[in-house]
Amino acid sequence: MTSVTPTVQPEVHPVGAHRAEVDRIRDDFPGLHQQVAGHPLVYLDSAATALKPRQVLDAERRFAELRTAAVHRGAHTLAATATEEFEGARATVAAFIGAAPDEVVWTSNATEAINLVAYGFSNASTGDRLDGTDAFRLGPGDEIVVTELEHHANLIPWQELARRTGAALRHLPVTEDGELRMDLAPDVIGSRTRILAFSHISNVLGSVAPVAELVRQARAVGAVTVLDACQSVPHRPVDVHALGVDFAVFSGHKMLGPTGIGVLYGRRELLRELPPFLTGGSMISTVTMERAEYLPPPHRFEAGTQKVSQAIALAAAVDYLREVGMDRIGQWQGMLGQRLAAGLVGIRGVRLLGPAPGTERAGLASFEVDGVHAHDVGQFLDDRGIAVRVGHHCAQPLHRRLGLTASTRASTYLYTTAEEVDLVLESVADVRPFFLGTPR
Numbered sequence: 045m046t047s048v049t050p051t052v053q054p055e056v057h058p059v060g061a062h063r064a065e066v067d068r069i070r071d072d073f074p075g076l077h078q079q080v081a082g083h084p085l086v087y088l089d090s091a092a093t094a095l096k097p098r099q100v101l102d103a104e105r106r107f108a109e110l111r112t113a114a115v116h117r118g119a120h121t122l123a124a125t126a127t128e129e130f131e132g133a134r135a136t137v138a139a140f141i142g143a144a145p146d147e148v149v150w151t152s153n154a155t156e157a158i159n160l161v162a163y164g165f166s167n168a169s170t171g172d173r174l175d176g177t178d179a180f181r182l183g184p185g186d187e188i189v190v191t192e193l194e195h196h197a198n199l200i201p202w203q204e205l206a207r208r209t210g211a212a213l214r215h216l217p218v219t220e221d222g223e224l225r226m227d228l229a230p231d232v233i234g235s236r237t238r239i240l241a242f243s244h245i246s247n248v249l250g251s252v253a254p255v256a257e258l259v260r261q262a263r264a265v266g267a268v269t270v271l272d273a274c275q276s277v278p279h280r281p282v283d284v285h286a287l288g289v290d291f292a293v294f295s296g297h298k299m300l301g302p303t304g305i306g307v308l309y310g311r312r313e314l315l316r317e318l319p320p321f322l323t324g325g326s327m328i329s330t331v332t333m334e335r336a337e338y339l340p341p342p343h344r345f346e347a348g349t350q351k352v353s354q355a356i357a358l359a360a361a362v363d364y365l366r367e368v369g370m371d372r373i374g375q376w377q378g379m380l381g382q383r384l385a386a387g388l389v390g391i392r393g394v395r396l397l398g399p400a401p402g403t404e405r406a407g408l409a410s411f412e413v414d415g416v417h418a419h420d421v422g423q424f425l426d427d428r429g430i431a432v433r434v435g436h437h438c439a440q441p442l443h444r445r446l447g448l449t450a451s452t453r454a455s456t457y458l459y460t461t462a463e464e465v466d467l468v469l470e471s472v473a474d475v476r477p478f479f480l481g482t483p484r
């Protein structure tokens with residue numbers, strides 16, 4: 045290999061113009077200013093979980109210190125203030141994705157949000173109706189459709205739902221390069237399809253699904269759409285109403301927020317009819333010894349004491365992202381993703397997964413280094429202070445299709461600099477010479 049200098053045109057992506065702003069942003073992230081293995085940390089694992097700015101940490105701490113009280117329960121002043129802030133956080137997050145507050149349900153993470161929908165379907169299907177309607181009744185002859193590139197969080201809950209109800213699970217395959225076989229969509233999505241669940245952006249490939257076309261095909265057959273927006277909502281503007289999906293899920297910890305908080309968006313009419321997943325306190329209107337009436341959404345899906353300080357901190361994260369601007373974040377990360385992709389294809393013995401440079405991709409790239417296991421790549425980079433993700437990234441079927449058991453993923457966020465991307469490229473170029481003694 046001669047050089048890993050990216051081929052991205054400076055006039056198209058003015059790196060210098062962004063640098064001052066990125067430096068200012070970096071000042072807000074205490075986690076960025078530490079040494080790992082004797083080197084300044086280069087954090088390229090934001091698709092797994094994002095670092096947190098001071099503003100978010102402060103919001104969570106302020107609430108815990110001064111506002112702690114049970115929401116929707118007490119009559120005292122603190123409880124009323126906590127409830128107000130908790131519901132205010134819901135309105136902030138809802139507005140961020142173009143939804144109404146009563147269309148936003150708090151969950152622990154995206155995984156729980158998908159399970160909430162899947163268990164809503166099975167509660168409606170197994171005789172325990174829990175106030176559900178026929179819209180969610182599934183059985184033999186019905187089909188659930190996913191894609192071959194899904195994160196396990198958007199696959200296994202549907203496998204289990206199929207098992208519980210007798211519905212069949214089908215999938216839209218990908219090519220050996222990881223591209224969705226949209227030519228097969230009309231064969232896979234048909235009159236039996238009741239659910240179509242797919243990722244907006246692949247957490248392995250960084251590729252972007254044709255949401256409008258998939259929604260169109262699902263609607264044409266009356267199927268409910270579930271969008272896994274874990275890798276899109278944190279990184280680009282997303283308007284769930286404009287996308288036309290019925291449900292969407294994402295996790296707070298991937299968008300500068302804390303762990304332990306996630307979001308389910310559901311179209312109002314559907315949430316009204318979906319049976320609850322968890323039952324207990326806080327989600328009921330009246331209870332007798334024999335049965336209970338449930339609250340309307342979103343509270344009917346929020347049984348038990350809620351994740352209050354986490355919700356408030358997530359709203360602070362949303363405020364932070366909005367202030368920087370989701371358009372700008374999306375553009376910056378698009379540039380970084382292209383820089384990564386272009387650099388990786390220029391390194392001898394490295395196979396870039398997913399879209400070729402120049403094709404739309406998010407700010408991440410996964411790759412295989414010929415002859416070197418991904419875990420060794422990760423260890424080698426870690427010795428230089430560079431944090432990346434290695435393994436199957438919770439997408440074993442996709443890796444199998446790509447002929448791999450594991451890959452290495454570098455993923456960026458609004459605090460990532462172009463120099464950090466160049467540093468990881470330089471280090472990846474050193475991997476094979478180090479392990480195999482091959483020329484650079």
Ligand SMILES: Cc1ncc(COP(=O)(O)O)c(C=O)c1O
Pocket residue numbers: 091092153154155156195197198243245246247272274275295306438
């Ligand atoms: C595309 C995608 N879906 C779902 C998830 C699951 O998110 P969580 O573990 O926060 O529930 C992730 C996280 O890695 C992801 O990247």
